[in-house]
Amino acid sequence: MTLVRSSSQRGVTYPRWLIIPATVALLFLIVPMIAVFIRTPWTDFFPLLATEEAQDALWLSLRTCIVSTIIATLVGVPLAVLLAKNEQTRWAKVVKVFVVLPMVLPPVVAGLALLLAWGRMGLLGRHLDAMGITIGFSTLAVIFAQVFVSMPFLVLSLEGALRSQGDDYDRTAQALGASRTRTFFLVSIPVMFPALISGVALSFSRALGEFGATITFAGSLQGTTRTMPLEIYLRRETATDQALALAVVLIVLAMAMFALSTINPHAPRRIRRRSRIKPTDSAASETQIAHLAGQQKGKQAPSIHVDARIAERKVDLQVDIGAGSSVSIMGDNGSGKSTLLGLISGMLLPDDGTVSFDPPGASVVLLEQRALLFPHMSVLENVEFGLRAHGVSRENARTTAMAELAIVGMSDLADRPATQLSGGQAQRVALARAMAIEPDVVLLDEPFSGLDAENVERVQESIAARLSHANVTTLMVTHDPLAAETLTEELIIIRAGRVVKHRPIASDKAKQGA
Structure with a gap:
């Protein structure tokens, strides 16, 4: 049965009566702001702000807020990262309670708590006072109060964003050879920016x-602890016009902060960044392709032995992959195909058994369904990343990266932001980035998933072209028999967590020919 809706109903999924209470809520928030702007004496606005009291309050607020925000960022970001990465642990849940508390406590109670901790007779303050360090009723107390009440907003908002974002980019960076510290500063922070x-x-x-x-812990001393909110409170009756002028400044600053929070540095820009690629780079990279192949000739691809079990996933995988083999892995959804790749890559650890390489110490790269290009980098910078993490000089890294991009047909887009690529283009760049670090084992986890037919063909051609220049052991999870026949020589079939078949694909071709 087909339902036909009127044109007036199309695109509307909510009951229209919600507009009435929503309008009431909006007016409740807007009308007080309008009242402030209407009552403000605009003709005397700047003279009111030029008084000594207003200037002291204004600049004290700005100085202390900048310092407190820097402190909250330096210590709050690590806390947010730890909470996001350990969200299921008991200690993280307990810590989160203490992070939330300053947000729900009455501000006066927060000030009292700070006074009891850092005041002259406080739990910690008495020891500092004995050393000649006094915090209470000083500018430092203002900063302490601001950090205490404001840091939870940064921690919780960032922690929620990090949880939804996941750690795929971090894992990708570390798989390319970056240390955890390098990953944090060059990938984690820019991605979370x-x-x-x-x-x-x-x-x-x-x-x-x-x-x-602030008023409970720091008091109200002009030029020392009297910030703009305190000055507004004191002037609301004796100098209402000045209080309104300061209130407008606070409102404008708050609106500016909101505007700042909406900026997305990863959004596409019309103004193109200055090209980092020399006109000779593309031509030189074509010559370098042969050099890449030469580098691989003396390299020995490893064999892989898997004898591993994971009880939770109900898999018992036993298989031997020959050195330099190219193998397709097929099976039903949930049969254990990606688990096999996870065990070989080291992202999953077996409950029982081992995964070994001969020769040992093989480097492994995993290309997943998502390309996971770093969104704050260009195409070239993405491919250079793993090389730079391995200590390759900037010039040599660029030369190798351009060669890799040339093989997969992406050298013309080397300077394009990664966020402006199509799905097929992103997969080809991800392949170039993975192969740039000269891995011993290449794992492909359904690299054509979500691509249209044209892009599937291009990505297959790129993979075939790049692997033809490499001496590696390749495993590819796929549901496409044609891709398996085109790109690999052996087939593994997994059912219910066990390898049931492992044979050359050529045998299937022979049967079809017969």
């Missing part, structure tokens, strides 16, 4: 508006 900017903006805005904890 939009969420980080949003968290920093929230943290700054909360610090800017802090009142209760």
Whole structure:
């Protein structure tokens, strides 16, 4: 049965009566802001802000908020990362309670807690006071109060973004040879940067508006602890016009922080970045292709022995892969194909058994269904990444990267941002990036999934072209018999977590011919 809806209903999935309470909510938020702007004496706006009291409050707020936001970022980002990466652990859940507490506590209670901890007679403050360090009722106390109430906003917003983002980019970087520290600074932080900017903006805005904890812990001393919210509170009756002028400044700063939080540095730009590629790079890379093949000639591809079990996944995999073999892995969904690749790559550890290489110490790269190109880098920078992580000089890394891109037909797009590639183009760049570090074993986990027929053909051609120049052992998970026949020489079939067949694909061709 086909239902035909009227044109007025198309695209609307919510009941229209929701507009009424939504409008009431919006007006409830907007009308007070409008009232402030209407009542503000605009003709005297700048003279009101030029008074000594206003200037002291304004610059004290800006200085302390900048310092407190920097502190909250330096210590809050590591906390957010640890919480996101250990979300299922008991300690992370306990820690998260203490992160949330400053957000739900009344500000006066937060100030009292800070006073009892850092005041002259406080738990820690008494020891600092004995050393001549006084925190309470000083500018430092203002910063402490701002950090205490604002850091949870940064931590929780960033932690939520990191959980939804996952750690695929981090794993990809480490699989390319980057250390954890290098991965954190060159991949994790740039990838999380939009969420980080949003968290920093929230943290700054909360610090800017802090009142209760500040007045309780730091007091209200002009030029020392009297920030803009405190100055507004004190002037609301005796100098209302000045209070309104300062309130407008706070509102404008808050709006600016919101605008900053919406910036996405990974969004495509119309203005193209200055090219890092010399006109001779593409031509030189064509010559370098032969050099890449020559580098592989003296290299010995490893054989792989798998005898491993994972109880949770109900797999018991036993298989031997010959040195330099190219093998397709087929089977039903959930049969254990990707688990086999996970065991070989080291991303999964067996409950019982081993995975070994001969010769040992083989380097392994895994190309998944998603290309996982680093979104903050160009095509060339993505391919250079693994080489630079292995200590290759910038010039040699660029030469090799251009050669790899030439093989997969992507050298003309070397300077393009990774976010502006199609799915097929991204997969070809991912192949070039993986092969640039000269792996011993190449694992392909359904590399054609989600691609249209034209892109599937191009990616297959790129894989065939690149592997023809490499001396590697290749395993490819696929559901496409034609791809298996085109790209590999052997076939493994897995059913219910066990290898049931392992034979040359040529035997299938012979049967078809007969």
